[in-house]
Amino acid sequence: MLKFKLYFDKDAEEDWLKKMCLKGWALKKFFLGFYTFEKCDPGEYNYQIDLLDSWNGEKDDYAAFMEDTGVKVIAQWWRWVYLQKRASDGPFEMYTDVESKIAHYSRIKNFFKVVLVIEVMCFFIELMAAINIGSYVFGIFTVLLAGLSLVMFKMVWSCNWKIQQYNHERMM
Known part of the structure; x- marks a missing residue:
């Protein structure tokens, strides 16, 4: 499924992605407001959106680090990174303190x-x-x-x- 939405508030965007997943749609790709979803078990994933400090070569190290923690990098648009983690692996919060x-x-x-x-x-x-x-x-x-x-x-x-x-x- 393909949906178009423009978000400027990353918290609202994360909430929407979580609601989509609760309805059985997991984010597969993102580019310029176009979200591609695929079927999944309702609530199978949790999402976070992060802003990289810079966008010069940091992506590969960041993705490798995330994969080591059980987090998948779904998409990157400029400095924004869309992250996905299985809900069965526990809560997913990038910034806890x-x-x-x-x-x-x-x-x-x-x-x-x-x-x-x-x-x-x-x-x-x-x-x-x-x-x-x-x-x-x-x-x-x-x-x-x-x-x-x-x-x-x-x-x-x-x-x-x-x-x-x-x-x-x-x-x-």
Whole structure:
């Protein structure tokens, strides 16, 4: 089965993948919002999505390490990695302590901050073109870039909120 969905929130995406598996559909492939599923026993797998520190050659070492721990790398899209582990092997949580969760969400926040800056710069360039040329096409792209900028801002804010929650948990 092939499904198309756009997620910017990795937690929501993980929840959706778990629900799909509970319905008997295991993730087989992912590319640019297209998810390929295959039949499985309901609840057979657990999923996690991770963000690599960098994308320069780290993939092979990461995949070998994951396989040694019983985790299968299903797909990688740029720095995002989709991981699968059999539910019968026990719980699957990549980051178990507060410090590692804070570090994980800090990496995600920094990733989205870079994307946000690029989107905002593109928005202003497109806005200037729309004003100077007066074309509806530039206006449409300006609105699209504004929407993407807002989504990226929401992700930065969401990660920041999660980091604050974990910092609060750490203080208790």
